[in-house]
Amino acid sequence: MSGVRGVSGVRERLSSRVFSLAAVVTAILWTVPTLGLFLSSFRPEAEIKTTGWWTVFGSPHLTLANYREVLFGTGNASGRLADHLVNSIVITLPSVLFPLTLAFLAAYALAWIDFKGRDVLVVGIFALQIVPLQMVLVPLLRLFSRGWLFLPAWNATGAARFSQAWFAHTVFALPVAVFLLHNYLAGLPRDLIEAARVDGASHATLLLRIVLPLARPVLVTFAVIQFVWVWNDLLVAMTLSGGTAETAPVTVGLAAMAGTRGNEWQRLTAGAFVSAFVPLLVFLLFRRHVARGLLAGSVKG
Amino acid sequence: MPFDVVAQQPKLAHLLQGVVAFSAVVGLILLALHRGPARRRGAAFLLLAPALLLLTIGLLLPGLHTLGLSFMDDEGDTWVGVDNYVWMFTDPEALIALRNTLAWVVLVPPLVTGIGLLYAAAVVRARFRALALSLVLLPMAISFVGAGLVWKFVYAYRPAGAEQIGLLNELVVAFGGEPRQWLVDSPWNVLFLIVAMVWAQTGFAALLLAGAITAVPGEIVEAARLDGASPRQILRHITVPSIRPTLLVVVLTEVIGTFKAFDIVKTMTAGQFDTAVIAHEMYDQSFRYGRTGHGAALAVLLFLLVTPVVAYKVRTQRSVG
Numbered sequence: 001m002s003g004v005r006g007v008s009g010v011r012e013r014l015s016s017r018v019f020s021l022a023a024v025v026t027a028i029l030w031t032v033p034t035l036g037l038f039l040s041s042f043r044p045e046a047e048i049k050t051t052g053w054w055t056v057f058g059s060p061h062l063t064l065a066n067y068r069e070v071l072f073g074t075g076n077a078s079g080r081l082a083d084h085l086v087n088s089i090v091i092t093l094p095s096v097l098f099p100l101t102l103a104f105l106a107a108y109a110l111a112w113i114d115f116k117g118r119d120v121l122v123v124g125i126f127a128l129q130i131v132p133l134q135m136v137l138v139p140l141l142r143l144f145s146r147g148w149l150f151l152p153a154w155n156a157t158g159a160a161r162f163s164q165a166w167f168a169h170t171v172f173a174l175p176v177a178v179f180l181l182h183n184y185l186a187g188l189p190r191d192l193i194e195a196a197r198v199d200g201a202s203h204a205t206l207l208l209r210i211v212l213p214l215a216r217p218v219l220v221t222f223a224v225i226q227f228v229w230v231w232n233d234l235l236v237a238m239t240l241s242g243g244t245a246e247t248a249p250v251t252v253g254l255a256a257m258a259g260t261r262g263n264e265w266q267r268l269t270a271g272a273f274v275s276a277f278v279p280l281l282v283f284l285l286f287r288r289h290v291a292r293g294l295l296a297g298s299v300k301g
Numbered sequence: 302m303p304f305d306v307v308a309q310q311p312k313l314a315h316l317l318q319g320v321v322a323f324s325a326v327v328g329l330i331l332l333a334l335h336r337g338p339a340r341r342r343g344a345a346f347l348l349l350a351p352a353l354l355l356l357t358i359g360l361l362l363p364g365l366h367t368l369g370l371s372f373m374d375d376e377g378d379t380w381v382g383v384d385n386y387v388w389m390f391t392d393p394e395a396l397i398a399l400r401n402t403l404a405w406v407v408l409v410p411p412l413v414t415g416i417g418l419l420y421a422a423a424v425v426r427a428r429f430r431a432l433a434l435s436l437v438l439l440p441m442a443i444s445f446v447g448a449g450l451v452w453k454f455v456y457a458y459r460p461a462g463a464e465q466i467g468l469l470n471e472l473v474v475a476f477g478g479e480p481r482q483w484l485v486d487s488p489w490n491v492l493f494l495i496v497a498m499v500w501a502q503t504g505f506a507a508l509l510l511a512g513a514i515t516a517v518p519g520e521i522v523e524a525a526r527l528d529g530a531s532p533r534q535i536l537r538h539i540t541v542p543s544i545r546p547t548l549l550v551v552v553l554t555e556v557i558g559t560f561k562a563f564d565i566v567k568t569m570t571a572g573q574f575d576t577a578v579i580a581h582e583m584y585d586q587s588f589r590y591g592r593t594g595h596g597a598a599l600a601v602l603l604f605l606l607v608t609p610v611v612a613y614k615v616r617t618q619r620s621v622g
Contacts, residue, residue, distance in 0.1 A: 016532045023423035026416060030437045030500065033451045036468060052466050072304045082304040090316045101327055102352045109348035128356060130611045131364045132561055134583050134600040138370065138593055139363035159315035166319060171359030174352055203344050204335035232444035234564040239588060251446050258450060258568050265454065272450045276443035283442040291508050
């Protein structure tokens, strides 16, 4: 009896050890490439281009020159990522705030006001989730540059280009945002809202005083996911942002460097981490919200 | 031109203007609502109007417009019937994009889900679970562009004899092989792009699946273990059946994401060396070559491929909650 248990115990330990080993190998495979890029970003240009990053442990010459170069460099090839970083911030903040607010208003109406045609609207807005960005970009660009149907041309130049990015990101986020918020708001306790209504509270009071505080977790979740999504977006940015350091976000700057100067690893390595720093920080600070948001918002893109 | 703080001021001013203007609109809506929710219909209309207007102008009409453009020439004024669709299924370059997309969508979702599941199952009851999940989630935070660069660096090539700077060629040389240009040699280069995609997405799968596995009742697992079930048996006969809905959501999400993959291809090869996929080819046709009709047809194809998957996913997700 004890013998049988012993054998199965050994097998169990062996098997769980195989599992742990596979997990360790995975963890290594998933971090070492990033580590290589990270270490390289601190190595002098001459060394990055001639020796592997793993040799850094033997001869650690580290420098911040690559970061200085990609952020503030004066050459044509330097990337000017500091400019692009400012653009990313200017693009991202309203692109989070606008859809969040509008979706909140819409979701409240859909969840808590009875009106004719409500169910059709709910299904209609949800269904718009299926439209991929690629279906929309060309007409949107035409709408902006030539005007379309009853809409005037909106030939934004300079900083006004940001408004077009806000518009696009807001529109693309709305179906998922309304979906997410409606599900949450519809689940709030009915008594609470009915009681306030009986007391004569207006919709504005209800929205701001009662529903908003209750909805905070889901609002934060959406904000975090939308922030990282917009910050990391390349497709919308490449189509609408004009591509220059004046208006394009940091992903476009980085992708341009990868395209034209694909072997300038001293710049690409540092540039990658300049671009990744902000979303990494957001991920670390809002880990729980990221987990929830990924499940809910993953339709988008 | 060096970084110029003064040059940033118009941008920040524009940001401020935008936020103030937006707040004013929302403020007016709330004020109108506060004055009196005379009729339910009116209130609902006020609250829904901005979102519906934007969705109509920015999503619904442009989508229909693209559908129209896919049956027109590149100027968008002459009907050409199904020419663009014929091009899509006959042109060698377009066919390569279709072939590659098929390879991506066959390989990425199962690999991401499989690796994510094994990893999640291994770390879910460990003490360092949070750290372990963060490690594989890292690639998601650094964006597809960043992930593309990470792997481009792993694949970096130096001629034989020279010291290698890419990890993969260093390993190949260490085992006595010849260094190769991983991203150039077709058709295998497609697989090396797929590796980057799998790497970038696995954390997502691991995180969601770890959450689902945590919810599996501990007593069932404990009982199975006492009956002598191995970890592999437990995974196969208890864990996987219990988390089937989440598994399905992950697979479907990956299918959707893979169809739309653009950034990794753009960053690593820009579609050269026969590595294009539908989403990337659509971009090139529309915005680099000015072939609006071709681009629109590819976009419609993408839409048709994604639609049933999204519909299925939303249905499944409702059961997950």
